[in-house]
Amino acid sequence: MHSDPVASRSADPRDSRESKNGGGPQLDAVSLAIIEQLQEDGRRPYAAIGKAVGLSEAAVRQRVQKLLDQGVMQIVAVTDPLTVGFRRQAMVGVNVEGDVEAVADALAEMAECEYVVMTAGSFDLMVEIVCEDDDHLLEVINKRIRAVPGVRSTESFVYLKLKKQTYMWGTR
Secondary structure (H helix, E strand, C coil): CCCCCCCCCCCCCCCEEECCCCCEEEEEEHHCCCCCHHHHCCCCHHHHHHHHHCCCCCHHHHHHHHHCCCCCCCCCCCHHHHHHCEEEEEEEEEECCCHHHHHHHHHEEEEEEEEECCCCCCCCCCEEEECCCHHHHHHHHHHHHHCCCCCCEEEEEECCCCCCCCCCCCCC
16 A cells, blocks of 8 residues: 555644754655655656645646755756766765865865765765776875865775665655
């Protein structure tokens, strides 16, 4: 039996949630249900989403555009890097001296850095890098990342095999 994504949420329009990072856009039950529909299939027609969440196609289109404009979500094609010419991926732990945000901003500007997150723990930053091959990876780490002012050290974790990659965590 398939459950209705909106039915499990309060129907009260005042039941909205502020993002957990404080001060972000408030999302009501219908917006959350739209997000879940698009996480299942980013190409799902607005008419089908509307039927699932109880809105018209036009209303869904407006809500989706608002969610995109607010930066709540992105709709993108997720590719397998191996099939599009990127044979080497790695997660790089970065230790920083000084301003972590400045280093994170500099790394985020590099095309090969697909994911940059400030962390608590052994590393100040975790950076996912997607490269064409080992030579490209070496160049990015050795000549570019380590050259960023404030980078004290790096530790690389080269991916051998990707076992799971999903964006289906739903909403809370």
